Amino acid sequence: MNTKIAIERLRLSFGKNEVIKNISINVYHNTITGFMGPSGSGKSTLISVINKMIDFEDNVKIHGKVSIDGIDILGNSSNPVSLRRRVGTVFAVPIPLPRSIFENIAYGPRLKGISGRRELHNIVEDSLKKAFLWDEVKDRLNLSALKLSGGQQQRLCLARTLALKPEIILLDEPCSGLDPISTAKIEDALNELKSDYTIVLVSNNTKQIARITDFAAFFYMGELIEYNTTDRVFTTPLEKQTEDYIQGKFG
Amino acid sequence: MIEKSLLKERFVKLVLLLFALSSLLFLFLIFMFIFSEGSPLFLKVGLWKIISGSKWAPTKGFFGIFPMIISSFLVTFGALIIGAPMGLSCAIYLSEYSGKRMKMFLKPALELLAGIPSVVYGFLGVVYIVPLVRNYLGGSGFSLLSTSIILGVMILPTIISISFDALVSVPKTYREGSLAMGATKWQTIYKVILPSAKSGILASFILGMGRAIGETMAVIMIAGNALKIPGSILDPLRTLTGNIALELSYASGDHRLALFSTGVVLMVIIMVLNYVANFGINRKIVK
Amino acid sequence: MRINPRIINKIVEMGLNIQAFFTVGILVVIVAIIFFKGFPYLNPEFIFAFPDDMGRHGGIFPSIVGTIQLALLSIVFATPLGVGTAIFLTEYTRESTFTKLIRFGVESLAGIPSILYGLFGFIFFVIKLKMGWSLLAGVLTMTIMILPTIIRTSEEAIRSVPRQLRIVSYSLSATKWETIKKVVIPAAAPGILTGIMLSVGRAVGETAAVIFTMGSSLRLPLSLMDSGRTMAVHFYILAREGISMEKAYATALVLVLSILSINVLAYYVMHKAMSKYS
Numbered sequence: 001m002n003t004k005i006a007i008e009r010l011r012l013s014f015g016k017n018e019v020i021k022n023i024s025i026n027v028y029h030n031t032i033t034g035f036m037g038p039s040g041s042g043k044s045t046l047i048s049v050i051n052k053m054i055d056f057e058d059n060v061k062i063h064g065k066v067s068i069d070g071i072d073i074l075g076n077s078s079n080p081v082s083l084r085r086r087v088g089t090v091f092a093v094p095i096p097l098p099r100s101i102f103e104n105i106a107y108g109p110r111l112k113g114i115s116g117r118r119e120l121h122n123i124v125e126d127s128l129k130k131a132f133l134w135d136e137v138k139d140r141l142n143l144s145a146l147k148l149s150g151g152q153q154q155r156l157c158l159a160r161t162l163a164l165k166p167e168i169i170l171l172d173e174p175c176s177g178l179d180p181i182s183t184a185k186i187e188d189a190l191n192e193l194k195s196d197y198t199i200v201l202v203s204n205n206t207k208q209i210a211r212i213t214d215f216a217a218f219f220y221m222g223e224l225i226e227y228n229t230t231d232r233v234f235t236t237p238l239e240k241q242t243e244d245y246i247q248g249k250f251g
Numbered sequence: 252m253i254e255k256s257l258l259k260e261r262f263v264k265l266v267l268l269l270f271a272l273s274s275l276l277f278l279f280l281i282f283m284f285i286f287s288e289g290s291p292l293f294l295k296v297g298l299w300k301i302i303s304g305s306k307w308a309p310t311k312g313f314f315g316i317f318p319m320i321i322s323s324f325l326v327t328f329g330a331l332i333i334g335a336p337m338g339l340s341c342a343i344y345l346s347e348y349s350g351k352r353m354k355m356f357l358k359p360a361l362e363l364l365a366g367i368p369s370v371v372y373g374f375l376g377v378v379y380i381v382p383l384v385r386n387y388l389g390g391s392g393f394s395l396l397s398t399s400i401i402l403g404v405m406i407l408p409t410i411i412s413i414s415f416d417a418l419v420s421v422p423k424t425y426r427e428g429s430l431a432m433g434a435t436k437w438q439t440i441y442k443v444i445l446p447s448a449k450s451g452i453l454a455s456f457i458l459g460m461g462r463a464i465g466e467t468m469a470v471i472m473i474a475g476n477a478l479k480i481p482g483s484i485l486d487p488l489r490t491l492t493g494n495i496a497l498e499l500s501y502a503s504g505d506h507r508l509a510l511f512s513t514g515v516v517l518m519v520i521i522m523v524l525n526y527v528a529n530f531g532i533n534r535k536i537v538k
Numbered sequence: 539m540r541i542n543p544r545i546i547n548k549i550v551e552m553g554l555n556i557q558a559f560f561t562v563g564i565l566v567v568i569v570a571i572i573f574f575k576g577f578p579y580l581n582p583e584f585i586f587a588f589p590d591d592m593g594r595h596g597g598i599f600p601s602i603v604g605t606i607q608l609a610l611l612s613i614v615f616a617t618p619l620g621v622g623t624a625i626f627l628t629e630y631t632r633e634s635t636f637t638k639l640i641r642f643g644v645e646s647l648a649g650i651p652s653i654l655y656g657l658f659g660f661i662f663f664v665i666k667l668k669m670g671w672s673l674l675a676g677v678l679t680m681t682i683m684i685l686p687t688i689i690r691t692s693e694e695a696i697r698s699v700p701r702q703l704r705i706v707s708y709s710l711s712a713t714k715w716e717t718i719k720k721v722v723i724p725a726a727a728p729g730i731l732t733g734i735m736l737s738v739g740r741a742v743g744e745t746a747a748v749i750f751t752m753g754s755s756l757r758l759p760l761s762l763m764d765s766g767r768t769m770a771v772h773f774y775i776l777a778r779e780g781i782s783m784e785k786a787y788a789t790a791l792v793l794v795l796s797i798l799s800i801n802v803l804a805y806y807v808m809h810k811a812m813s814k815y816s
Contacts, residue, residue: 260715267626267630268626268630272640274623274643274644274686277643277682277685278646278647280658281654281682284658284661284662284666285654285658285661288661337560337561340553340557340558341557341561343554344554344555344558345558349558356562362801363798363801364561366739366797366801367794367797368743368773368794370770370774370777371568371773371790371794373774374786375572377777411561435544437543437546437547438543461649464651465652465653467746472778495653496653496656496746499657500750510657511657511661514653514654514657517651517653517654518654521650525646525649529645
């Protein structure tokens with residue numbers, strides 16, 4: 001199994017508050033890896049390190065190494081703009097840009113310099129199909145994205161990310177506000193996508209992790225407690241904490 | 252590629268920084284030029300002589316602006332006497348009594364009132380208020396009274412909007428608590444809300460004063476042009492602003508310098524007023 | 539003898555009602571007087587003709603042009619400066635002594651009365667920089683005058699753009715400036731436009747600062763160095779010299795109508811764009 005993202009001995013603190021305590025983990029190529037754990041365990045912060053959105057926070061101290069395809073991304077020589085073209089993010093609350101569906105998806109490609117109408121249309125169609133949203137909106141691409149339902153908006157956000165043709169897709173609790181049908185659609189999309197992308201899914205929903213991930217990592221209070229294939233973590237967890245969490249004894 | 256975009260970002264930040272500094276630059280320029288034109292006369296003739304002198308005949312060497320200073324304050328207080336009660340009542344009405352529809356109607360109306368140019372106020376004052384005062388109260392009509400009336404109306408929007416902000420920022424719980432104890436609405440306003448909004452309301456008065464003391468066009472049209480301190484509210488007067496506006500176009504030499512000295516005095520007074528409004532009182536406002 | 543507080547309450551409520559209507563009434567009266575007295579003399583000839591005999595006859599065309607030139611050019615200069623300052627204060631710095639200093643500068647500029655702007659513009663632009671009474675001197679002075687308003691309203695508009703929008707843009711690989719240009723400014727546009735229109739209204743109605751910088755020539759300003767009149771200045775001179783009551787009222791009507799329509803337009807833009815983005 002090739003390693004796509006390698007995190008080595010990562011420590012991160014906001015001021016005096018240590019949020020990530022010496023985490024080392026390898027995320028493998030073309031898999032869906034689940035990051036699970038109760039609130040405050042550091043999983044979202046971990047995501048923000050991988051996509052370098054952590055740069056926008058103040059008072060952050062980071063030690064350790066994070067590399068993608070073997071190349072370090074934490075240092076100053078790493079350009080956040082080109083990184084974020086390779087690492088796409090879907091956030092918990094869908095935030096469409098106040099423009100049409102088409103323009104939402106075309107936003108990223110336009111930044112890359114793509115301006116041909118036909119090329120953009122192809123990208124938009126391709127991305128919407130991959131996000132399982134094309135059929136519902138193909139006749140109204142010029143409609144304002146704000147008019148879509150919550151589930152549709154989240155799939156729009158996924159399509160938006162796919163339009164940049166990233167290698168890695170990070171999703172931070174993407175289904176947290178969605179109904180089961182929308183959740184299922186997104187999970188189906190992710191299943192289809194994993195053959196071409198490396199996917200990290202942060203979720204508080206252990207059943208979702210069990211459903212669709214290949215590897216599962218359990219985080220607690222800034223530490224990595226257990227990491228293995230999803231099968232093993234859920235059927236024969238090595239740590240008591242993991243077992244308790246999966247069984248819902250806390251979280 | 253990376254360097255190019257980084258350079259562009261740095262360039263943008265630099266340009267915007269310069270834009271932001273321009274405000275300070277302009278302020279500095281304004282201060283510097285008005286003070287540098289106004290100070291020489293203070294040094295030559297004497298600051299005290301100018302500020303306390305009662306005779307203004309600049310072509311003959313008399314630069315006393317004391318009557319103008321007094322007159323400026325008089326119209327300002329006059330404007331406050333007229334505008335503050337009306338303005339405060341309006342603000343209370345808006346915040347405590349009016350419904351949503353009324354608010355939607357009154358707020359644009361207030362902005363419109365604020366948007367009417369001062370020359371129009373001055374004109375209407377000359378055509379309607381001045382004859383009224385002349386016919387019913389005496390004098391020429393061009394008087395402290397007429398000026399105060401017009402200025403009072405002009406500062407209404409300022410007083411109303413700032414007092415309104417102060418009143419609505421009083422927590423709802425204060426009102427509810429008072430009413431729950433059996434007080435009437437007015438008692439609640441009088442005993443609870445007004446004291447709580449006191450500093451904001453005061454700030455609105457002071458800002459209204461700042462506006463009134465800096466007002467020029469309406470004042471020179473209505474106040475008459477007397478160089479003496481007005482003996483009664485029916486007497487004409489000249490304010491600091493009027494002093495500058497009425498003579499600037501034909502003044503030269505020391506005369507012109509004296510107008511700048513007048514500007515310096517005006518500037519100092521307004522700076523003090525603004526300081527009191529923004530820092531002295533706002534410290535008490537719990538934001 | 540204690541009067542029943544409930545009676546006092548009722549009386550006060552009635553009084554305040556009257557008070558509020560009275561205040562609105564003042565506005566209505568003002569607009570009504572100007573309208574009814576000025577309307578009879580308002581005709582296309584008035585708008586497009588040149589003034590004759592110092593304004594006793596003819597129209598106010600040069601001063602309309604002068605007003606438009608002054609207002610438009612001032613906006614052209616003040617908008618980039620003002621919006622740029624607002625962007626800098628909100629996006630490129632955190633609150634610090636430096637930002638407080640800049641804000642102090644802006645607030646101070648806002649507090650300076652127009653006659654002092656006239657004084658400054660006169661000594662600096664007209665005399666020292668040898669521009670003479672000119673459109674350019676007027677524009678430069680007016681630009682500084684309206685700058686604080688544009689900065690204030692722009693800053694408020696930019697600050698109210700939700701943080702999440704910026705985060706989304708960054709996550710899609712946009713740089714800071716790209717985010718500002720493509721997401722923040724368009725979202726803040728209604729508020730910024732409102733500030734601009736308020737400033738136009740101010741420029742149209744301003745007299746004291748204009749008369750000592752742009753002058754009061756009756757000619758049509760054809761270049762930046764030409765002197766000219768704005769409607770407000772023309773109106774003031776008509777009134778002060780007692781030249782013509784009818785023309786004065788008519789000019790006042792055009793003045794007030796212009797400012798009124800600008801205000802209405804500002805509101806319309808605000809509401810229309812707000813509904814589009816929410």
